[in-house]
Amino acid sequence: MSRRAAIYCRISQDRDGAGLGVARQEADCRALCERKGWQVVAVYPDNDVSAYSGAPRPKWQELLEDVRAGVVDAIVCWHVDRLTRSPRELEDVIDLADRHGVELATVTGEIDLATPTGRLIARMLGAAARHEAEHKAERQRRQRRQAAEAGKVAGGGTRPFGYEDDRMTIREDEAEVVREAARRALALESLASICRDFHKRGVVTTGGRPYTASSLRRLLASARISGRREHRPRSSWETTRPLVGEIVADAVWPGIITAEDSDRLRTLLTEPGRRTFDGNGARSYLLTGILHCAKPAENHRACGWRMVGRPRSGVRRYVCPNTPGVASCGGTATNAERTDNHVRDMVLAALASEQFLARLSKQEPSMDEELLAEIRADEEELEELAADFGARRISRAEWMAARTPFEERLTANRARLARISPRSALAGFLGSYEDMQERWQHKLNDSQRRAIVAATVHRIDVLPASPRKKWDPDRFVFDWVV
Ligand SMILES: [Zn+2]
Secondary structure (H helix, E strand, O other): OOEEEEEEEEEEOOOOOOOOOOHHHHHHHHHHHHHHEEEEEEEEEEEEEOOOOOOOHHHHHHHHHHHHOOOOOEEEEEHHHOOOOOOOHHHHHHHHHHHHEEEEOOEEEEOOOOOOHHHHHHHHHHHHHHHHHHHHHHHHHHHHHHHHHHOOOOOOOOOOOOOOOOOOEHEEEEEHHHHHHHHHHHEEOHHHHHHHHHHHHHEEOOOEEOOOHHHHHHHHHHHHHOEEEEOOOOOOOOOOOOOOEEEEEEOOOOOOOHHHHHHHHHHHHHHHOOOOOOOOOOOOEEEEEEEEOOOOOOOOOOOOOOOOEEOOOOEEEEEEOOOOOOOOOOEEEEEHHHHHHHHHHHHHHHHHHHHHHHHHHHOOOHHHHHHHHHHHHHHHHHHHHHHHHHOOOOHHHHHHHHHHHHHHHHHHHHHHHHHHHHHHOOOOOOHHHHHHHHHHHHOOHHHHHHHHHHHHHEEEEOOOOOOOOOOOHHHEEEEEEO
């Protein structure tokens, strides 16, 4: 009886030359079927250019299903390494051969999975292919690392946003977008809020797609936009790359933002619990998290709970939450619009005052510079260690051990850097009272306004309303940052 054969081809890059294109694989397999007198019922081509990437192979799954359904009783492929990528997958095939009497034939040699010898050969061929692919992955990783250390332009992929096709020349209109996004992210505006604004203005990725929070995060966290090269190794072939890698060299292309801003962004965007201010379309409550209830409790201490936005009869209000089982007193409320306006006026007045700004700049930690210098020094130290390891002057174990203290200090210093960055919300906003008022009213969204308030005031205590006064600005006690 003529066997019904399925030809399985896999497009892959793990062999150069040898004409292993999918057309050649298929032609050879068809010739083999003819010689054996088998009838070709279907061809299953999988596109799997990243050898050993662990990517799903839909056609392979289809083939297995057809075998189980009894539509196919022979599998033909070019070499065992086309068929399976891991010992486990090979065992699946052997299992299928047992249960469904499927025959396997390869162009490069007969393998009879029904005999122990045939299985042994298949397993050895599979293991050899796997060894070769893993070896190649290691070789590629080393090459990428070397290219990274040389600060070379990485080839392939789409054009990086902010640069021309040569990946070297700054594309000014996009660079301006990068600077703006960096400024806004550093001012703690949420990525989602920046993306919404980009959608409105039609700003898209180089692939022509709208920016999402994650694509914007990747852009802003990349060392590339600061003219630096980073190396982000995969820990093994099955894991994805980390967002932020180790900076290994100054690149040969110019940066769009400074290394300092890049360091801040990389810290900020990788911090798990980072606080951002999300300005979505709906009117949000500007001061939640900043207003605290100051109504004296029974022990004469203030209630201290954060006030939350809660409308009543369509009027937006901040209230001390009155939630059963919660220790908040529920005894303070204030009209949100009037409170927002009052706080805005106070903040702008403070920011227009020379004394306030002088105190602010005095308090602006001069250790900022020291901190950056220390971070830079640790990074350089790590680069040298990496170079020593790359040149085999030290072993991998020595490299790993020597890295630890530098990495620990780097992590701590980067976290400190992130804590002082809220102040950067004020950059580009400061000016005369009128200018700031104009910007506040017409240029900023709620997310940016919150960032300005947070950079100016630690917290505002709200005293309970006096029954006789309708609006009393003295209820608000400001705890300024300086
Ligand atoms: Zn309260």
